[in-house]
Amino acid sequence: MQHLGEEVARLGLELACIVAVSPNGTIGVTSAEPPYAQSLPWDVPEDLANFQRVTKHCALIMGRKTFLSLPRLLKGRIHIVLSSTSNWASELSSTELQEDDEGTAIWPATADTLAYHLTQLARHHPQRPRTVFVIGGSAVFAQFAEFCTRWYITIVNWQRGEGDMFKEVHYCLPPASLFQQEMEVVHNGPWMRSRGKGNVEYVFLKIERRASAAENAPTALGGTDAAYGLPKEKEKQD
Ligand SMILES: NC(=O)c1ccc[n+]([C@@H]2O[C@H](COP(=O)([O-])OP(=O)(O)OC[C@H]3O[C@@H](n4cnc5c(N)ncnc54)[C@H](OP(=O)(O)O)[C@@H]3O)[C@@H](O)[C@H]2O)c1
Numbered sequence: 001m002q003h004l005g006e007e008v009a010r011l012g013l014e015l016a017c018i019v020a021v022s023p024n025g026t027i028g029v030t031s032a033e034p035p036y037a038q039s040l041p042w043d044v045p046e047d048l049a050n051f052q053r054v055t056k057h058c059a060l061i062m063g064r065k066t067f068l069s070l071p072r073l074l075k076g077r078i079h080i081v082l083s084s085t086s087n088w089a090s091e092l093s094s095t096e097l098q099e100d101d102e103g104t105a106i107w108p109a110t111a112d113t114l115a116y117h118l119t120q121l122a123r124h125h126p127q128r129p130r131t132v133f134v135i136g137g138s139a140v141f142a143q144f145a146e147f148c149t150r151w152y153i154t155i156v157n158w159q160r161g162e163g164d165m166f167k168e169v170h171y172c173l174p175p176a177s178l179f180q181q182e183m184e185v186v187h188n189g190p191w192m193r194s195r196g197k198g199n200v201e202y203v204f205l206k207i208e209r210r211a212s213a214a215e216n217a218p219t220a221l222g223g224t225d226a227a228y229g230l231p232k233e234k235e236k237q238d
Pocket of ligand 1: 001018020021026027029038040062063064066082109110135136137139143169
């Protein structure tokens, strides 16, 4: 994985990250008892719609657990699914492994075959998608964060409820110091209230890696707070 950045650049690809995260760093939950199902803790349909819009016609890199948590395949997207073994994929049908007319397919990958898959995309895929989205989960974000040049972050103002029996899956974004030096917030809000269950508030951020990392470093996050770029004063749109 350590040569991934060079490989991506050599192939003319760009890695972008898309994540929804609560202020305490939660990105998902897993049930504390069998069958240990993985899912999102909140119901924010607007975030799912944003995900569909942003990642349309792009390839996606994800961990096996995130893949298994998807309710269905994401249409028009190649799912590059990382696992240390190929066992899990033995039950996939040849139809699922081959790309359909809409561009939907599953490409099981390991750390060793990832470069091959990226080469297939960049050199041999009819659409030659330039952007590959890193969509999680925590293990995958942690490994790919440093290679991403764009971040689509949804802050979801969700808190664990009393009596909730699941385990939280945490992911902490790179420290604010990295954002301040190398990143620029190009879109920030406003806060919105979801139509979904619980009417949770959320805000969309878009962050890009600076061409020149030094420029305006101290004010890169403007009036924001902590590692997540949370605006200090929430501007709610109820
Ligand atoms: N809020 C969000 O934006 C968001 C996004 C995605 C997921 N999620 C949530 O996150 C949870 C799942 O995330 P997770 O962190 O538990 O799992 P994950 O990152 O999706 O998957 C972890 C698995 O991926 C494989 N893997 C990761 N890196 C690899 C590497 N370098 N080489 C080979 N295999 C590798 C391994 O599979 P093997 O065990 O097979 O080796 C590992 O066990 C779910 O609750 C999901 O709903 C939330």
